[in-house]
Structure formats: C-alpha cells, structure tokens
Amino acid sequence: MNEIQLAGIIFALLFGLAFGSFLNVCLTRLPEEESVVAPRSHCRNCDHNLSWWENLPLLSWILLRGRCRSCRNWIGLRYPLVELAVGLLWAGCWFAFSPPLFTQEPTSIATPNLVAGALTQVVGSQILCWMLVALAVLDLENFWLPDLITLPGIALGFIYTLLRSWSSSTLARPINLVDTAWQSLLAILGGAGLILLIRLVYWVVRRQEGMGLGDAKLMAMLGAWLGLIGSMECFALSVFAASAAALVWLAVLKILRSTENWTKIPLPLGSFLCFAAVFEVFNPQWLFRR
Numbered sequence: 001m002n003e004i005q006l007a008g009i010i011f012a013l014l015f016g017l018a019f020g021s022f023l024n025v026c027l028t029r030l031p032e033e034e035s036v037v038a039p040r041s042h043c044r045n046c047d048h049n050l051s052w053w054e055n056l057p058l059l060s061w062i063l064l065r066g067r068c069r070s071c072r073n074w075i076g077l078r079y080p081l082v083e084l085a086v087g088l089l090w091a092g093c094w095f096a097f098s099p100p101l102f103t104q105e106p107t108s109i110a111t112p113n114l115v116a117g118a119l120t121q122v123v124g125s126q127i128l129c130w131m132l133v134a135l136a137v138l139d140l141e142n143f144w145l146p147d148l149i150t151l152p153g154i155a156l157g158f159i160y161t162l163l164r165s166w167s168s169s170t171l172a173r174p175i176n177l178v179d180t181a182w183q184s185l186l187a188i189l190g191g192a193g194l195i196l197l198i199r200l201v202y203w204v205v206r207r208q209e210g211m212g213l214g215d216a217k218l219m220a221m222l223g224a225w226l227g228l229i230g231s232m233e234c235f236a237l238s239v240f241a242a243s244a245a246a247l248v249w250l251a252v253l254k255i256l257r258s259t260e261n262w263t264k265i266p267l268p269l270g271s272f273l274c275f276a277a278v279f280e281v282f283n284p285q286w287l288f289r290r
Helices: 003-032 059-063 078-097 112-142 147-167 177-206 213-255 269-282
Strands: none
Touching: 003 078, 003 112, 059 078, 078 112, 078 269, 112 147, 112 213, 112 269, 147 177, 147 213, 177 213, 213 269
16 A cells, blocks of 8 residues: 555545534435534534534544533434444545555556546445445434435435446447346346345235335435346345344344334334445455355
C-alpha cells in the first residue's frame, strides 16, 4: 500500500463518517415523515439545537459520552454505530476496488477504461453500502423497507451494471450493452419473483401474509446491483442467518421460561438480506464461484 492509496482510504473513511452522520438524520426523521433538511439537528428529547462541535461524526458522541449536553438524555448506540459502519465500509470499498493507478502493482496497466471501471466500482459500492446500512437499520427498528430507497436503488443498480459493463469493453473484447441490460432486468425480475413466489405459497398454505412487498423490492435492488447469482447467494445466506437467529431467540425464551408465542415474533429479513449483500460486495459469487 502506497501513500496515495492510504490517503484515499483515510478520505473515504472521513467522508463515510460524514455521510453516516447524515444517514442518522434520515433514519430518525423518515419514519416520522419529517424533513431531513429542516429544522437543524437537535435533541429529540429537549429540542436543544446542536452546535457544530456536537455534530462531529463519532467524535461528538464520544466527547458527550452518549448523552445530550442540555438534558443529559441518552442518545443511543445506533448513532455512532451507523457512522462507524458507513465509514469503515467506504474505506473498505476504496481499499478493495481502488484503481490500479493508485497501487504499486507492477503488472497494473492504468488504461482509461480500467481506471473508469475501478472508480465506478468504488463509488457504486459505496452508494450501495450506504443504502444497505439504511435499509438494515430501518427494517430492524421499524420493520420498514421504504420505496424511497429501494426503487431508486433498483434504477441506480441498473445504471451501475451498464457502466461497469461499458468500462470493461475493449476493441479486442467488445461488450453488448443490450445483452447486459437484458441480463440486469432478468436479475431484477428474478430477485423480486423469488420473494413473490414464496409469498404466494405461504398465502396458499396458511392464508396469511408472510414476506412483505418491501423484501421483494429489496431483492430486486440486489439483483440490479449484484446480478442474479449474487442476489440468490444473498437470499441463501440471509435465510441461514435468520434461521440461526430464530433458534437462538427460541433458546433464550426457553431459558427465561417465557410464555410468548415465538411463532408470531417477526424477523426483519430485510436486515439479514442487507448484511448478506455487504458480504457479497466484498466476496462476489462466494457460493457459486467458478
């Protein structure tokens, strides 16, 4: 790792922390149908307007020891965790996908297409990770996967796939963008179709809704960004993780001798899908790798 790549990682981390701070505003206000622009950042308990030093990503939470300076109300762990998650993921995207122009690999040839493709992958992966963190938290806290994120996410993923394909095209190996577009649309429909099929079967068997339509739109978004195979791998990993979490929760209920009906406890599948998608970003086609 050279100085330029290290500087890029540091800048990506700092920008990620800043965008993670803005994401916290969205995660707090969107469920309440409030504007994410106005009013200015304030304590949700006493309406104390935050000064600039109380708005520093991660650092302010540490300096304030997780409490409002005015009313001493507990701010919550979600704020620093989201900021840290986005910062680390953005830095990881730069480290994993930065253009060969910024590495010391002697075999790297920094052709314009290669650099453009790498930059597209870096920025695209960062945008995807930002959306995945947002959706994971919203589903975990509110069981809500808003169209405001998933639908634009599908469109952005489709554009990202075309740009990646175009940047990998050369005179010796031209890429047919029409074929790429059709494959991307198939991945989008396949991801959503899988959830809709499971939803239909569950309705036929139990006469009640199982998976929500938000999960179908999220799977369509993953298909747009990660391809059909990638989205199926995300689904497989998320189902395994959700099942493991359910078994652990069942064991806890038995230990506590709880009388709660565990079969009616909802699981945020969208959150598990998002965690699996982050893994897929850095380990593409880990299950069906050729």
